[in-house]
Amino acid sequence: MQLILYLQQVFGWSDDLLQHIDEASTKKVYSKKQLILPPENYSRNVYFVEQGLVRMFYYKSGKNITHYFFQEGTFAAGSESTFYHKKSRYGIEAVEQTKVVIVPFPIIEKLATYSIPVNQLIQTILLQSLVGFSSRLQSIQFETAQERYQKLMEQHPDILLRAPLGDIASYLGISPQTLSVIRGHR
Known part of the structure; x- marks a missing residue:
C-alpha cells in the first residue's frame, strides 16, 4: 500500500498534510539483503514499507539476530533514535x-x-512498536520453540515463505538445526 493512500484512508489526513509528507519524503527501492539502516546508528527517519519485507536486526556475540519483520503497510524505525534521540542498536535490512x-x-x-x-x-x-516488542519478549520467555513456530505460521505464514530460514530461526530464538527439526515434524 502506498504511504499517501494509507495516511488518507487510515487517518483521514487532509490534502495539505499529505502534500507536506509527500514533499518531505523520499521513495527508495532496496534489493534483497541490502542494508537500509546499519545497527548502532542514529537516524530520525521513519520507514514505511510500501512493497516487500524488511527485518530489524542486531548483532550479539558476533551473530546477526533478527528482532522483527515488517511487511507492506507498516512502519519500521529505530525507536531509540526516532523518539528518544539516542543511538539505536537495531539495523534494518531488505x-x-x-x-x-x-x-x-x-x-x-x-x-x-x-x-x-x-x-x-x-x-x-x-x-505497533510496543506491541511487537512486548509480544516478542513474551514469546521468547514463555513459549517453547515449537509454540513460537506455530504462532508464526498462524499469524504470519507469508514470512515463512519470504524470509531465509536463518533469519526465521534467529527471530524465533532457535538454531537453524532446531528449526529444521520442527519443520520436519509438521
Whole structure:
C-alpha cells in the first residue's frame, strides 16, 4: 500500500498534510539483503514499507539476530533514535526487493503540533512498536520453540515463505538445526 493512500484512508489526513509528507519524503527501492539502516546508528527517519519485507536486526556475540519483520503497510524505525534521540542498536535490512518511503520524523513532529491525525500516526507507530516488542519478549520467555513456530505460521505464514530460514530461526530464538527439526515434524 502506498504511504499517501494509507495516511488518507487510515487517518483521514487532509490534502495539505499529505502534500507536506509527500514533499518531505523520499521513495527508495532496496534489493534483497541490502542494508537500509546499519545497527548502532542514529537516524530520525521513519520507514514505511510500501512493497516487500524488511527485518530489524542486531548483532550479539558476533551473530546477526533478527528482532522483527515488517511487511507492506507498516512502519519500521529505530525507536531509540526516532523518539528518544539516542543511538539505536537495531539495523534494518531488505529481506527481498523492497520499496520504502523514508519520512524524516522531525517533519512529522512539526505537523503534530497542530494536527490530531498526525498525532494519531505517532501513536500508531509507537503502539505497533510496543506491541511487537512486548509480544516478542513474551514469546521468547514463555513459549517453547515449537509454540513460537506455530504462532508464526498462524499469524504470519507469508514470512515463512519470504524470509531465509536463518533469519526465521534467529527471530524465533532457535538454531537453524532446531528449526529444521520442527519443520520436519509438521
